[in-house]
Amino acid sequence: MIGEVPDVTGAVVASLTSDGYRVRQVVPGTAVRQLAADRYEADLSSAEALHQLHQLVAGPAGAAVGGVINFLGLCQPFCRPGYEDPEGPVTVAAWTFQIAKEFAPDLRASAAAGSWFVNLTALDGQFGLGGGAVAGAAAGTLGVVKTLRREYPVLAVKAVDVDPDLPPDLLAARVLQEVTAGDDSPEVGLTRQGRWRPALKLAPVPRGLPPLALDAGSVVLVTGGALGVTAEVAKGLAAAARPRLVLVGRSALPGPESPATRDLDRAALRQALLADARRTQAPVLPAEIERRVNRILKDRQILATLDACRAAGAAVEYHPADVSDAEQFGRLIDDLYERFGRIDGVVHGAGVIEDKRIADKTLDSFTRVFRTKVDGALTLARKLRPAGLKFLVFFGSVAGRFGNAGQVDYSAANEALNKLADALAGRWPARVVCINWGPWDAGMVGDELRRVYAARGIDLIPVAEGTRAFLDELRLPGGPAEVVISGGVERMDERRPPGAPTA
């Protein structure tokens, strides 16, 4: 059992112990040590410390851990309403990932006896979907356990979100019911009214949507907007309303492409760079050739996006910046307010993937993927002025809604975006939405993933349809804050043996 909640964890320990379980409680700390007979402290950010803890808990007989209850999401500071601590979301998601990584092999080994991993959050008792205040700092843990569930299909993995105002004795009793229920419900909410489960609802776009509330004077900030699918929606916005588009990415603004490479595709570029290297007898590794080819193709795409937006009549700026750097990105937002006095809309599409299964993923990689999406979103939440804002769209993924083998970090990040969207939608007059995209026929989805989707019968989203769906979402004032737009949704919702990663 991880974490301590006054009047709750004590009751859970006592009850499980009297049912015959051997319970060990772990609290976060800076060292690995035993605090009392069944109580330990550990630095949850250290894989080494967790491993030592595991050995201590297992004892000389090497007993396997057969169940984990993660209370971190109910502990201070992760259960406070709001997002005051920008380090909170990454900390609790990363700790949960580390715990899952350390104990999943034990849980799998005890699966025949019915092992389980129960994750607790206190968003609002309805996973942030209840329309009230959302204490969403622990939202990333949901993505961790959804992916754990995909990667270890033999485990009973359950996310339980509790109403933070439930009295402790009732809370303890209902958490115990969920732990011992032996069902396979992936997400259960506990409210004063009872047990609650989220369900996907088919929502056709209504007819007669209002026009986009943008014009040539509007300023729209688009992170990740020079490349991939976000570039496609930036072009769509340019064509639909010709606003001033401010595109952001880490890449430097490229100069014009050399005439020597301008007409070459990927294969021809590779050949040309190899021929160059041979001519100059420079020692060049294949990986370096690939890196240079990718750079040329990315630069070409950035320039093409800027040209296309301008050709559609929009004023366009490109700013090289890392959105996970709060100071750098914050300065850019401040500068826009200073220069234009307004930001009318934001699309946060910046994201990276570094797919690996939980067992093989490092904390560094987890943190990088998580921070790119979530730290950027938190800076937006802190810096944007809601009074003048018409829309804020986070680009999430079906990996957030459903979890996905190989994408524990990306899934966690996208769930964090979902719940931040819920929280902001409840407070801001703007249309705030996190779109859980299925795979597009563009962007991160390479040839390998295309084959995987084809085999699973999941259609890719054609660029024109994705762009149209995006523009429709902006015109749905009061629409839901978490939306799934994907082919094959019913197949994604199935619990099946782990497949290949999606974007």
Ligand SMILES: NC(=O)c1ccc[n+]([C@@H]2O[C@H](COP(=O)([O-])OP(=O)(O)OC[C@H]3O[C@@H](n4cnc5c(N)ncnc54)[C@H](OP(=O)(O)O)[C@@H]3O)[C@@H](O)[C@H]2O)c1
């Ligand atoms: N493609 C899909 O099928 C799909 C499906 C579901 C969700 N999505 C979501 O849609 C968004 C775009 O995906 P994509 O497929 O178009 O990916 P992509 O082609 O890899 O583009 C990612 C974009 O993010 C920018 N970026 C990455 N890290 C950044 C950082 N730290 N600061 C600023 N910009 C950064 C990249 O520019 P630089 O490299 O120049 O930094 C690039 O413009 C992502 O959020 C993704 O999760 C895509």
